[in-house]
Amino acid sequence: MLAMLHVLTHDILPVFAMMALGFILGRGNLVSVPDAKTLNRVAFLLQPALLFPLTNLLDWHDFQFDAIGLYAICQIIIFSITFFICRIVLGREKLEAWLLSMAMIFVNTLLYMWPISYLIYGEAAALPITAIVAWDATITFAFFIITTDLMANSKANVYQSMRRIALNPVLISIFLGIVTNLMGVVALEPILTGLDFAGAAAAPLTLFALGVILSSHPLTPNASVIMLTGIKLLAFPALVFAALSLGERPAQWNTLVVLCAAGPSGAMAFTLAMLHGVRTDTIAPVIIWTSTLSLISLAWLA
Template sequence: MLHVLTHDILPVFSMLALGFILGRLGKVSRAEAAALNRIAFLVMQPALIFPLINGLDWGSFRLDAIAVYAGSQVALFALAFWIAYRLLRHEMLEAWLLAMTTIFVNTLLYIWPISYLIYGEAASLPITSLVAWDAAVTFAFFIVSTGVIAHRDVSAVQMVKRVAMNPVLIAIMLGSLSNVLRITIPEPLLAAMKFTGAGAPPITLFALGVVLSGHALRPSVTIGVMSGLKLLAFPALVWGGLQLGARPPEWNTLSVLCAAGPSGAMAFALAMLHGVKTDQIAPIIIWTSILSLFSLAWLA
């Protein structure tokens, strides 16, 4: 456990921590972090996502495991949204994004590199499948749904134009299309994208750390409830669902490992994009990132 924590998990977490520390010390400004994050979002994340989706071998995936994971996301999201909106009385869009923090794990930028360090490419197939699910379906769903809720007065045509210009969604669409049609991508182009995409996780985590450093860490009822749902309820739901049926044991282990990861940064990014309060969302990402260090090391 200690070796996994120090050699595989902390090196990835260190970029988030470094950004947080330098932000608190005033060495890197929020504006500089925002510029880094914008470059990573516009250039590096699409370059990371496209080869991933283009090269997927759907026949090697255990669709039953993915279905359990997805079903757990739907069930917990509904519960978390009801709690945030009805019980804790947050505004609808803020409640929507708070609920998102409980089921959208930082798979692409955090769990994926950690799993590769621990298990290698072949052994991390379950993680790759869940990264693909979150990148191609969950991620796209929240980008679109949040835009619809935030801009309910915008026409359908304008909404479609807004979505169509999103570089991550474009990468998802083109990657899926090329995969289905079995279009061979030239090796130099794939090499360029893999080279560029490799910078997405460290730069995004660093920029996120800087931005989050400007938020207070004081716990609240909302922060405690949502963090608990993310770190305890979500892995428990996935574990319970995986007890049904039989599959290779690594699929069960790694699916639960993925569910135990910290809240993804996208809820925070979407909140900033649409002018939603981040005083509750940001600390959830920070606290789950810190507390998940030990649970991830234990599960791995």
Template sequence: MFQILTHDILPVFAILALGYGLGWRGTFSRAEAAVVNRVSLTLLQPALIFPLVATVPIAEFDVRALALYGLCEAVGFGIAFLIARRMFRREAAEAWMLAMAVVFVNSLLYIWPISFLIYGEAAALPVTALVAWDASLVFGIFIIGAELIANPSAGLSSAGRRIATNPILLAIAAGAVLNISGLPLPAPLITAAEFAGAAAAPLTLFALGVILSQQSLRPSPVVAAISGLKLLAFPALVAAALGIGGVEGRWNDLFTLTAAGPSGAMAFALALLHGVRTDAVAPVIIWTSVLSLISLAWLA
């Protein structure tokens, strides 16, 4: 467990910690990190997601395991949203981001590279399946929901135009069409996407660290509740659903590992992009990132 922590998990986490440290020292400003975050969100992450969705081996997926995990995401999101809205009286847009932080794991930028370091590409197929699932369908739903909730005064037509031109959604759609059609990707396109996509995870984590260094990390009641739902309730829900559903072996182990990961950085990135209050979602990401280190090493 200790070697997995030091050799595979901490090096990825260190990028986030480096950004936090340099932001705290004032070497990089929040405005600079926000620009990097925007570049990553609109350019680098689409380049990372497109070849993933286009080439992922859908026929090899355990559909039952994915369906159960998706059901857990829906249930967990609904519970977290109601808690944020009813118990903590948060506005709808912020409650949306907080609920997203409970079920949308940092799988693409954190768990995926860690799983490849530990298990290799073939053994990490379940994590690849979840990354494709979350990066395409689930993230798409969150992007659309954030657009509609965060900008209600803009109207449906304006929100529709922003959704239709969203780079990540376009990358997801293009990748899905190519995957379903079976058309091969041109080699130069793969090279360009891989070259740009390789920078997505480190740059996003670094920028996130810088931005989070300007936030208070005080574990308020809402931060403690959402972090607890993420680190304890959601993995327990996934493990129970997979056990009841008869999912065994590597799919069970790696789905549970993924569910125990930290809150996805995209909840904060979307909140920042739409001007949504971040004083709760930011500490949630930091606390879950730190507290999940030991649990991830143990489950791996």
């Protein structure tokens, strides 16, 4: 119990506090939602400073690819089930259902779980989290950026769509990081230092802006929010836990991959919803409640 409280107070709450601070200042009208949206956009543009070094310096050799593969399969299953529920049962618009389903499987790994895992386990011990961060940051995130853009701009011609996607700074940083990694080209130290300096601001800015923006939404959960929160915090990690019983790998990988699955819904579903004018009255409370309730589950699992 004491260990759980130590993890909660020393490693999880300090990261969560940035979103809580934004929420409090937003509710107190000290920071406006337009201000927060500007901060959110700045933070989004700073994410390449995190993503390029991550992909450029990534050492793939120690990854347990079967664990990543099982995690990805669980993502596909939960996403498909949630999309069916949102579209058929709840009757949500296609794009909103798409982003709600994204929120069930796209954990806030890069901006939330990664710093928390490093505080708890240190760099070497957090290799499984790093692997999931790399998967979500390079494949899952890129997939949802592209598909959401295409769905939201379905009337645009192919050239406009491809040009818009090709000029996305996040996608460019992911592409360059992967290509240079595969070529064995390590970025120069001054470049990495500058990116590290800039990238350090991305997580706290995003969490703070998200807190302010979410403060304008009601906290009381309706039936849809309760159901989706349950899928994210219970069904997804339970499925990952069951899937990881297949095969053999270091026990720490199973523990940390399940820990990652138990994290809160990623802020990027909310960011993409705002970017494309999708209603956020369900996405926002889901992020609030998964972020709040995951404080307990993460401390327990860690």
